[in-house]
Amino acid sequence: MGGDSAPSTVPPLTAPGHGNGLLDVFRSRYLLNLLVQKELKVRYRGSVLGILWSYVKPGMQFVVFYIALGVFLGLEQSPTNRSGMPNYAIYLFSGIALINFFTEALGNAARSVVGNSGLIQKIYLPRQLFPVASVWVSAVHFLPQVVILAFVCLLNGWHPTISQVAVAVAAFIMVALLATGLGLFFGAVNVYFRDAENFVDMLLLVATWASPVLYSWEMVHNKLGPAWFAVYQVNPLSVAVEAFHLAFWYPTTAETVAMVPNLLSVWAPVGMAISLLVLFLGQMVFRRLEGRFAQEL
Template sequence: MNPHSRAPISPWALVSNLWQHRRLIMQMTRREVIGRYKGSMMGLLWSFLNPLFMLAVYTFVFSVVFKARWTTSADEGKGDFAVLLFAGMIVHGLFAEVLNRAPGLILANVNYVKKVVFPLEILPVISMCAALFHTGVSLLVLLGAIVVVDGNLHSTMLLVPLVVLPYIIFVQGLAWILASLGVYLRDVGQTIGIITMVMLFLSPVFFPVSSLPENMRPLMNANPLTFIIEQVREVLIWGHTPDWAGLGLYSLMAVAVAWVGYAWFQRTRKGFADVL
């Protein structure tokens, strides 16, 4: 590999590059997941216990203490709000975990920057894969909660991967951008935590979009998390089919963001060694 040559940035190069390094991505993802719980007595069991504890806390605080309700229907039980809340938290949690780590990925792996044969562009992908593991565990906990609350699961839950895939692609593009910016602008790592927290409260996690005044709903719908949160609830909790037209438009936007993020990372990676 010639470190002075320009890395290819075409969409085909993106897909080909990830496929070429798939084994390395899988190995480093496994090390990332296991390393998070290394030294603890219960190990990977914590990945299941953490979302279970959080769901229990949400159920108690919002359903018992605050007596919060999603709708005005008398049929809504105490656990319904907690399930709806937890679904939104899972979607936002993936966004927050990946983006909060992205600005420090290159800084935390300076030794890889010095090795011109190491594909630095897979570091954000590894972070995404590790986050997806924990998201998958949280979804299993959510499915169990839905069975307890509603007594059954809808067949539309099988469509969740189709709903979430464009969202994953979108977040991955942002991760590439932030991983590069974090090298040149160290303040990015400090501000992204604030931004992800603000996004939590500007997304329909704690309340439905319909509860907002009419003039504020377009602003909420412009939030890229809003559509996915609502579609996950539709297919997973309410048993409705997703908005295919909206999902198609979201997919086009996600692919564009992912390609721009990848191209930006590849174009700026030459200066990493000089800065670090």
């Protein structure tokens, strides 16, 4: 009839606890910023050194590995040891900085959902915010280390170019994507099976040694041969670390040092593709499991 109003449109029902994944994280940038600030404040509450503790660990790692490998095992090139690596200290620190970003990001992201169980049980907000915030906090710790690395490289004759900076940024993005994808996966699985934390700890223990952080890629190539070395290079961490070496360490070497064959033309695109695939799979698993987070926690 003419006096009747048009029927109201009823929005479709959606399952509770499900969102739009990482798109919700982008839309909730303000909440992400708050979570990052909260995590930084809670982590260093009551600490004398505060955020400086994030540099004590890589600093101690660098000193221990440099003395053990560079000095005692002769990986540092010197007038009496021409078979060592030139500027091994820069080679070592550039790898440690990047791999520590990965280990911190993944370790914290895998525990982030369980660690924020009280907040998850009280209100609904995009749950992907917690692993992503953990990666951002790790990036906050990582970037000043890169500044120190760049300063030391400048003192050793580094003249940065746009291509070198682009390679370094691409390596960082590759590791960040990988850490986020694995963090989403293990963060969700950890809600149901707390053994996931122990598995992540073992994975992080292997990460430093499974990439050319402490040794050169030529050692791996000479021991394994071309076929197995190709398998070794499928690891995005290996590609990212070597790309970091290409950006920072390689320009400081007075001698010509061989780099990984096809690093930028083949392995870098492969590593980026694998990191994106891990991110997609991690996000898919997270979205499938997040519906019962509040009940399981």
